[in-house]
Amino acid sequence: MLRPEVSSTSSSAPAASPALGKARIQGRRSNFGLQETPQSRPSAQASASTPPGTSGAAGDQSSSSSSSVHGHPPRTRPAQGSYFGNKRSNAENIFASNFTFGTSSSSARDSNYPQILKTPLSAGNPQRSGYKSWTPQMGYSATSSSAVSIHSPSVIVAVVEGRGLARGEIGMASIDLKSPQIILSQFADNTTYAKVITKLKILSPLEIIMSNTACVVGNSTKLFTLITENFKNVNFTTIQRKYFNETKGLEYIEQLCIAEFSTVLMEVQSKYYCLAAVAALLKYVEFIQNSVYAPKSLKICFQGSEQTAMIDSSSAQNLELLINNQDCRNNHTLFGVLNYTKTPGGSRRLRSNILEPLVDIETINMRLDCVQELLQDEELFFGLQSVISRFLDTEQLLSVLVQIPKQDTIALKNCNTPLLRAYCGSLEDKRFGIILEKIKTIINDDARYMKGCLNMRTQKCYAVRSNINEFLDIARRTYTEIVDDIAGMISQLAEKYSLPLRTSFSSARGFFIQMTTDCAALPNNQLPPEFIKISKVKNSYTFTSTDLIKMNERCQESLREIYHMTYMIVCKLLSEIYEHIHCLYKLSDTVSMLDMLLSFAHACTLSDYVRPEFTDTLAIKQGWHPILEKISVEKPIANNTFITEGSNFLIITGPNMSGKSTYLKQIALCQIMAQIGSYVPAEYSSFRIAEQIFTRIxxxxxxxxxxxxxxxxxxxxxxxxxxxxxxxxxxxxxLGRGTNTEEGIGICYAVCEYLLSLKAFTLFATHFLELCHIEVLYPNVENMHFEVQHVKNTSRNKEAILYTYKLSRGLTEEKNYGLKAAEVSSLPPSIVLDAKEITTQITGQILQNQRSTPEMERQRAVYHLATRLVQTARNSQLDPDSLRTYLSNLKKKYETDFLRAEQFSGKTEE
Ligand SMILES: Nc1ncnc2c1ncn2[C@@H]1O[C@H](COP(=O)(O)OP(=O)(O)OP(=O)(O)O)[C@@H](O)[C@H]1O
Known part of the structure; x- marks a missing residue:
């Protein structure tokens, strides 16, 4: 006779043992007659095989509860099908997937677990699929979504722009659904709205809300058009302008902000646009979630654009800060180089720091001190890393708090750096102990997040201790009995038909029967008629029976009761904890910051990075490109950089493929790394704080x-x-290679002259060697070039180029390197030969024309003369200051005295 077995084909199907079931009824955490040992826990892979979006089979039937959150009046809302359509919005999915005991309608959902998050919906860009328009009266329906990782976006942002004279004044409010924290900002932006786009990129939103007046058909505002163009995978929702109400916004903040953060009121009370944005945001969130936030429960802060360096979004893209243009693999970016964070909070913090590096030297140095200490103290580094990795995310903070072993936090006590000591101090907050005690009296010590939907269901059923609520204990006994009965019934069926039946579970189907056998083994090659809803994959059959369906329904019913009672108990617990909630926000801040700093230290252990200094000079000794290092087998060739106020403009030349672009990017990446508090890839480095980083690459x-x-x-x-x-x-x-050479040079010249009027540090890579003459006219310009060597390829009797990737002073002396590069490419030799001939002809013609133009003659003469004078001055061993004065006088002379220049030209010709 074949005994029933347990299958683990579904995400969390544990082993069944009917015999064990009833005996465990008294035990708190019975697995209802289904064996589940740590070894038998399904692997992450098995868990991932759960069909996406199926988690809510039980949960989709929401609880009958209509209780409100902590004393707030319950909101009435039509049944989901009619109010929002049958499907939920992105934001709703996130809410439903969080541990949101604070919500009324979703409390009984299986999908209430943090691990079952959903992806954004297909984008709602008006150009593509039509954005949604929302009013509290109507709600909206959205398409279904699929499951993604815990890192999926969870931020909703409301953006509003001033009108009339206030156009360009932007108000933003964002809320992270995973860690209820509101960030407000208000700033003046320019016509390209670069700041808004950058801020939105940092927030990486799930959904963006704007006023319906921003997108009147055929007359959308520029801001709306730009945002929809830049965030194609983000949902857009427009809501009526009247909900962007600053008075309401202020009321919300007064009502919801935790006392410790209430100084935000002073910061924002006259910032009407961010107040308007927060009003619309909270109104929207309330309605999609059908709940309100508890009074004094939210962290609300204001973040202007000050104190951070500005990197526009196209520069961020050029520098491959977060996304690699050629390679979608995330680790081929600066984020990938530095990201060894263990928590979603830490990785979010790293992301936002990379896009908005600091400009405050003191803070940067404090971070660098921490990184240095972490690098010097191995025990501290590994101790902290192991603690941090146990913080899953803010939404699981309460449960994780319970699990921090005390001795691990002691590691921080002995550290020297002020920042680490401050973090240690914040972890010693007495309120953690109070919270812990409160939690311990209600929640079981071993309640925790577990992989697999059945495991999580069990955890949730038994999260509350027994003897807290007698009815809950009875409901749990009933539930256990039903589950045991299911296992017993399947066991009997197996005996009756002599089939190897196993009990399985999936969130979509509940309990079902599984059998792995060959068809031929079945009597008459058929399953007994009692089995229904049969499906077959290879040799595995899954099916159920009418009785099993009924038992599943009973199971769901008792689960709903359990969840409801658990929800009420946890709500009460949370309301007691709210008064101490500030320390949890502080903890979450500390964890994410420590995580980021540990990540910087980790990156240093993998390569020889150096601690940067901050001076008024950009000096990098033997610096290399951090991303190139990560993706190539050999370490990149290192180069020096020296830029000061007196020599703040480098013109970089060199043949194709010699390393110019790589070098430019390397400088910017090192600058960003330094300004976020990371060590940099170099032997020595000193940076001048950059307020903005611009690239045109x-x-x-x-x-x-x-x-x-x-x-x-x-x-x-x-x-x-x-x-x-x-x-x-x-x-x-x-620059300028998108048009003809003469105009390209002209544009470059004009741009260089403009930039030379600034004290910005500029690196200008070009193939127009004519630009190198600027060095003669401006003492603060320096020509640099990438060297290449020519080697004889004896086998093919041809000359080949050897790229050294070494930067040297002066301009490149390479000629026709485009042709040489073409030669070594796969261009057919006949074409290359033709190209060479044509080039020779054209060059001849140009020279002919040049000789025949008096103006060109004059210019050339001026250049020659100036070059000679500079050479003479250099040879005369003048000290650098006198030389600079001499050169700038020289420049003035030539700018004002053409006649004199022409006289000289005659002499030069001689
Ligand atoms: N310092 C370096 N060490 C090692 N390899 C390098 C270095 N710099 C560049 N390279 C390699 O050379 C390739 C070409 O570099 P890069 O694109 O910077 O050249 P470029 O001078 O800008 O070329 P072009 O003028 O054609 O745009 C890079 O893809 C990289 O693989």
Whole structure:
């Protein structure tokens, strides 16, 4: 006779042992007659095989409870099907998937677990699928979603722009559904709305809310168009302008903000746009969630744009800060290089720091001190890493708090760095003990997050201690009995039909029967008619029976009762904890910050990074590109950099593929790393704090915005010229190559001359060697070039180029390197030969024309003369200051005295 067995094919099907079931009824955490040992826990992989979005089979039938959150009046809302349509919005999915005992309608959902998060819906861009318009009266329906990891977006942002004269004044409010924290900001933006886009990129929203007046059909505001273009995978919802109500916003903050953060009121009370945004945001969240936040329970803070360096979104893309243009693998980015964080909070913090590095040297140095101490004290490093890795995320904070072993936190006590000591102090807050005690009296010590839906269901059923509520204990006994009965029934069926039946469970089907056998083994090659809803995958059959369906229903019913009673108990517990909630926010801040700092230290252990200094000079000794290091087998060639106020403009030349773009990016990445408090890839480094980092590197056409290569580079350069200041770091690569050479040179010249009027640090890589003459005219310009070597390829009797990737002073002396590069490429030799001939002809013609133009003659003469004078001055061993004065006088002379220049030209010709 075949005995029933337990299958683990579904995400959390544990082993069944009917014999064990009843004996465990008195035990708190019976698995209802189903064996589940630590060894038999399903693997992460098995868990991942749960069909996405199926978690709510039980949960989709929401609880009959209509109780309100902590004394707030319950909101009436039509049944889900009619109010929101049959499906939930993104935000709703997140809410439903969180541990939201504070909500009334979703409390009994199986999908209430943090691990079952949902992806954003297909984008709601008006150009593509039509954004949604929402009013509290109507709600809206959204398409279904699929399961994703815990890192999926969970932030809703409301954005509003001033009207009339206040256009360009932006108010933003965002809430993270996973850790209820509201961030407000208000700032003036320019016409490209770069700050809004950057801020939104940092927030990485799940959903963006704007006023319906921003997108009147055929007359959308520029802000709306830009946001929808830049965030194609994000849902857009428009709501009536009247909900963007600043008075309401202020009321919300007064009502909801935790006392410790209430100074935010002073900061924002006259910032009407962020107040308006928060009013719309909270109104929207209340309605999709059908709940309100408890009074004095939210952390609300204001973040302006000060104290951080500005990196526009196209520069962030060019520098591959978060996304690699060529390679979608996340680790081929600066984020990938530095991300060894263990918590979602830590990784969010790293992400936002990379996009908005600090400008405050003191804070950066405090972080660097921490990284240094972590690197010097191995025990501290590993001790902290092991503690931090146990903090799953803020929403699981309460349960994780219970699990921190005391001795692990002691590691922090002995540290020297003020920041680490401050963190240690904040962890010693007495309120943690009070919270812990309160939790311990209600929640079982071993209640925890577990993989697998059945495991999680069990955890949730038994989260509350026994003897707290007698009815809950009875309901749990009933539930256990039903589950045991199910196992017993399947066992009897197995005996009756002599089949190897096993009890399985999935969130979608509940309990069902599984059998792995060959068809031929079945009597008459058929399953008994008692079995229904049969499906077969390879040799595995799954099915159920009418009785089993009924028992599943009873099981669900008793579960709903258990969840409801548990919910009420936990609500009461939470209401007692709220008064101490501030320390939890502080803890979450501390954890994410420590996690990021540990991550920096971790990155240093994998490569020889150095602690940066902050001076008024950008000096990097033997620095290398951190992402190139990560993706290539050999360590990249290192180079020096030296930029000061007196020599703040580098013109970089060199053949194709010699390493110019890589070098420019390397400088920017090192600067960002330094400004977020990380060590940098170099032997020594010193940085001047950059308030903005601008790049013009990409040369791709932008089909989406219908820009040609040339228009795109012009827009980017215009943006830089409008926004750069003396404290900027500017990287420009191959400007003007989208048009003809003469105009390209002209544009480059004009741009360089403008930038030279600033004290910004500029690196300008170009193939136009003509630009190198600027060095002669401006003492603060320096020519640098990448060296290449020519080696004879004896086998093919040809000359080959050897790239050294070494940066040297002066301009490149390479000629026709485009042709040489073409030669080593796969271009057919006949084409290359043709190209060479044509080049020779054209060069001849140009020289001919040049000789015949008096103006060109004059210019050349001036250059020659100036070069000679500079050479003479250098040879005369003048000290650097005198040389600089001499050169700037020289420049003035030539700018004002053409006649004199022409006289000289005659002499030069001689
Ligand atoms: N310092 C370095 N060490 C090792 N390899 C490097 C280094 N710099 C660049 N490279 C390699 O050389 C390749 C070409 O570099 P890069 O694109 O920077 O050249 P470029 O001079 O900008 O070329 P082009 O003028 O054609 O745009 C890179 O993809 C990289 O693999």
């Amino acid at each position: 990409s040369t791709d056409d932008d089909i989406e915005t219908n820009s040609s290569t040339f228009m795109k580079e012009m827009k980017e350069i215009a943006y830089i010229l409008h926004n750069a200041n003396n404290k900027s770091l500017i990287l420009i690569d191959e």
